[in-house]
Structure formats: structure tokens, C-alpha cells
Amino acid sequence: MENKRYKQRRIIEEIEQTVYDRYALPHQAMVPDYFLRYWDLAELIYDYFGLPFDKPKLTDPSELEALKVTIEDIGLTD
Numbered sequence: 001m002e003n004k005r006y007k008q009r010r011i012i013e014e015i016e017q018t019v020y021d022r023y024a025l026p027h028q029a030m031v032p033d034y035f036l037r038y039w040d041l042a043e044l045i046y047d048y049f050g051l052p053f054d055k056p057k058l059t060d061p062s063e064l065e066a067l068k069v070t071i072e073d074i075g076l077t078d
């Protein structure tokens with residue numbers, strides 16, 4: 001029962017922190033990253049219900065470099 005209460009509290013804290021940051025961070029010239037927060041909250045909820053969850057990972061900068069295509073590579077130059 002204690003573990004379930006802990007998981008409930010973590011979900012509530014995540015939601016409360018997101019709501020607080022929505023109003024507080026812009027006054028500090030910052031914007032919360034809702035994409036990451038969504039996945040963190042989804043992970044907590046899936047864990048609470050005991051369901052499997054594969055959280056997506058951010059792209060590694062080296063993978064991003066490999067995906068870049070220049071105009072010359074696709075043949076759009078004169």
C-alpha cells in the first residue's frame with residue numbers, strides 16, 4: 001500500500017510542478033519543455049498501473065549530424 005501511495009504522490013507532484021512552472025518560468029525568461037514533461041508524466045502513470053512503457057529517447061547529437069543533408073547533396077544547386 002505504501003508503494004502505491006508513493007507513486008500517487010509522485011504523479012501529483014509532477015502535475016503540480018508543471019502547473020507552477022507554467023506560470024513562474026516565463027517571469028524568469030524560461031519556457032518549460034512540455035514534450036519532456038508529458039513523457040515523464042506518462043511514465044509515472046504507466047508505472048502506477050503496472051503497464052509496460054517504452055519512453056522515447058532524445059536524439060543523440062551524433063545521430064543528428066548523420067541525418068543532415070545539404071543542398072549540394074540533393075542536387076538543387078545550379
